[in-house]
Amino acid sequence: MALDVRIFETISPSRFISFTIPNPNSPSHLLRVAVLDSPIQSSDSSPRVAAMLVPKHRETDWIFSTESGHLQLLLNLPEISRLILIGDDPEDLSNSSAADEDERLQQRVKPLVAALSPKTLVKEEVPFLIYEDDVVTRVELERTIGPYVGEMLIEDVEIEIDEVTREFRRRLRFKRTPNLIQSDIKMVRTRGEEFEPQLTELVHPYLPPMVASLSLIGCDLKRRPKALCIGVGGGGLVSFLKLKLGFEVTGVEIDPEVVRIARCYFGLEERFASVHVGDGVDFLKRLDDGDSKFDVLMVDVDSSDPVHGVSAPPVEFVGRDVLLAAREVLVPCGVLVINVIPLSKTFYEELKDVFRQVFAELYEIDVGNGENFVLIATVSVRDGLNGFTMENLSPVVLKYVDAIQRI
Numbered sequence: 001m002a003l004d005v006r007i008f009e010t011i012s013p014s015r016f017i018s019f020t021i022p023n024p025n026s027p028s029h030l031l032r033v034a035v036l037d038s039p040i041q042s043s044d045s046s047p048r049v050a051a052m053l054v055p056k057h058r059e060t061d062w063i064f065s066t067e068s069g070h071l072q073l074l075l076n077l078p079e080i081s082r083l084i085l086i087g088d089d090p091e092d093l094s095n096s097s098a099a100d101e102d103e104r105l106q107q108r109v110k111p112l113v114a115a116l117s118p119k120t121l122v123k124e125e126v127p128f129l130i131y132e133d134d135v136v137t138r139v140e141l142e143r144t145i146g147p148y149v150g151e152m153l154i155e156d157v158e159i160e161i162d163e164v165t166r167e168f169r170r171r172l173r174f175k176r177t178p179n180l181i182q183s184d185i186k187m188v189r190t191r192g193e194e195f196e197p198q199l200t201e202l203v204h205p206y207l208p209p210m211v212a213s214l215s216l217i218g219c220d221l222k223r224r225p226k227a228l229c230i231g232v233g234g235g236g237l238v239s240f241l242k243l244k245l246g247f248e249v250t251g252v253e254i255d256p257e258v259v260r261i262a263r264c265y266f267g268l269e270e271r272f273a274s275v276h277v278g279d280g281v282d283f284l285k286r287l288d289d290g291d292s293k294f295d296v297l298m299v300d301v302d303s304s305d306p307v308h309g310v311s312a313p314p315v316e317f318v319g320r321d322v323l324l325a326a327r328e329v330l331v332p333c334g335v336l337v338i339n340v341i342p343l344s345k346t347f348y349e350e351l352k353d354v355f356r357q358v359f360a361e362l363y364e365i366d367v368g369n370g371e372n373f374v375l376i377a378t379v380s381v382r383d384g385l386n387g388f389t390m391e392n393l394s395p396v397v398l399k400y401v402d403a404i405q406r407i
Contacts, residue, residue, distance in 0.1 A: 009119040011047050011081050014039040016067045020089050024108040025101050030089035031109075032059075035116055036070045038081050047081035049117045051109075052129045053102055054087025062153070062178030072179035075343055077129075084116055084126075134159040136166060141265065146257035151175040154265050156187065156195075168195060169203065170265060172234050172258075177302055180311065180341075183234025185266055197267035199239040202397070206372040207237055209365040210298060210337050212400035213376040214245075216363060217295050217388035218333035224248050225388070228294040228329065230280035231301035233258065235268030242272040245390065249273035250294070252283045281317060284325040293331045295388070299338040311341040318351055323358040327379055336377040348373070352407065364407045365400055376404070 003019055018034040032054075052073070054064045063069040064087060074083045086109055106128055113126045141154040153173045161167050172183035186198040202208050217225070225247050229238050232253035241247040251273045253259050259275055262268040268275075276283060280301060303314040316322070318338075326336050336359065342348035352375070355362050359377035366373055390397070 005115050008035065008116045011037050011041075011118055013037055013041050016070065021112070023088070023105075025105050032085075032087055032089040033112070033116075034067075034070055034085040036067070036074055036083050036085075038074055038083075039071075040075075040078075046120055047118055048079055049082045049084065049113075049121060049126050050077065050080045050129050051084040051086065051113045051126050052131060053106060054085060055131055056088075056102075058131075059088050062173070062175050066175065066178055068176060069178040072177070073131075076179075082116075082118065084113055086113075134161075136160050141170075142261075144257055144261070146255040148255040149174050149176065149258060152182075152258070152261070154261060167203075170197065170234075172261060172266070174302075177311065180302060182302070183236055183262075183266060185234060185236050199236070199267050200244050201394070202236065202240055204236065205369050206339050206367045206374060207240070208397040209367050209372075209374045209400040209403070210237065210300070210339060211240065211245075211390075211393070211397050212365065212404065213335060213337040213363075213374060214296060214388050214390060215401045216335050216376050216378055216382065216404065218335075218378060218380060218382045219331075219388070221295065221388060225295045226250070226292065227296045227298060228252070229273070229298045229300070230283070231299060232262060232268075232273075232275055233300065234266035235262040235272070236266065237298065237300065238273040238275075239266075239268055244393070251275040252280045253277060254279055281322050281325075284322065284329060287325075287329050293334070294329055295331055295334050297326055297330055297334070297336045299326075299336070302341070311343055312339055318354060320354055320358060323354060323377075327358055330379050332380050334379050336375075338375050338377075340373045340375055341371055342373065351375075362407055363404050365403050365405070 015037045018032060020030040020032050023029045023031045058064055064085060070085060074080060117126055135157050137158045139156045141156060143151065143153050145151050152175065155171050157169050157171060159167055159169055168187040170185050170187050171181050174182055184204045186201050186203050187195040188198045190196050202211065227241050227247045227249050229249060229251045232238060232251040238249045238251045241249050249272065253275060256277045259277060299313055299317065301314060301317060302312040330336065352362060355375060355377050359379065360381045361378045363376040364373060
């Protein structure tokens, strides 16, 4: 059935349409074209449109091949109402065009991009955006499906740190949120061509700030500290808390397949943490006064539905009843630490207001990557005299202690 381009004359929030056309550089092969309109309605009478060519050899990456990946790209461009993505068809990569042909392809598809733009668009050329990241090479290790998080991917990547330095990482990604790296650990060479996880170093950008938040525990502990981590993922945080800081760690992970992956690929061992498979909110509410309490509760879970205005944590996790339950599992000098990826400033402000209603004090660390914030809530008012000491930590963690701001 022929596609009627008149349907593209107006913006239709959240509409997603994809189709294939002959590649003008190689007519016997196909291009995949995907058009997504932002779910956020713009008051601008002349909506802005942008186009993007899919990077070569990334055509099957969930970021570019799924509607959820396309949506995340668009939500990271708040001024854009329509994003047009053009790349080699993932089902027809037998003659993928060379990277040096991108400029010629861009010139040839400009009339198509114009035809796919709203009729009200100001008569100006639609800009082509460039997607860039630090990945040099990637090797897929396994794809699997979990009963809760769905399809997921484990991959080894080589990334470029600077012009002379490269590093090997192992990553876990979920198809439902393809643009988010769920777990990221450094891989170090042991002997020959063998690598193993480096569990005493944190490379995910928001994890050092979460660990720095421990400095707000309001007492000088004379015993082994206890941590409850909701959202285990690859286990990088729980392993670090045990191996580097000597915590007794309890973890809660909703998906048993994620736990298997953490043990198989990310070095998580049973001696590092007692891991429970189940819903984190239910786990909190089941704990009673007879259970031993924790010095810190760390929450690192993502939302599968970004329409609510947040990618982490899920909306249901920050209800007043859940925060009250979280406060009850902490010792009087304890803290709640939570990773937040807000897609809505309004939601984030409302979230902070709920925290202030339940906890004595609220602190924030801006991770500085344009994405993550770490919120730290204390059960009681800190006297500033006593506190948890963190010796032998790397500067990458300690620098965030000074970045903690009371809000």
